[in-house]
Amino acid sequence: MLRVLPSLEIAATGEELTTDDRLWLDRYAERVSDRVWRLQRARLLATLEEGGSAAELRELLLSRSIDPLPEEILLFEDGIYEILYWLATTAIGPPSCPAYTPPP
Secondary structure, three states, X not given: OEEEOOOOEEEEOOOOOOHHHHHHHHHHOEEEEOOEEEXXXXXXXXXXXXXXXXXXXXXXXXXXXXXXXXXXXXHHXXXXXXXXXXXXXXXXXXXXXXXXXXXX
């Protein structure tokens, strides 16, 4: 299980993480220590450009977190969605941005 903290850190708690969980966390977040990762906009945007999904990130955090997601995480996600929307709707970004999926 994971504990998602207001500091944008994700801490593994209890039992050992699966290989899949570690790979997922390494893909979306910066590893701070053996059992702690930190979400960063630059890392997340790079992952989204490589085919990751903001909706997938949200679902994985919701399904593995032992507590409700803190407001800071939800605000962080809103900021990512705003960036993706801007990229998808300006001349700088592509005509459509497959990584942009509105939150439910």
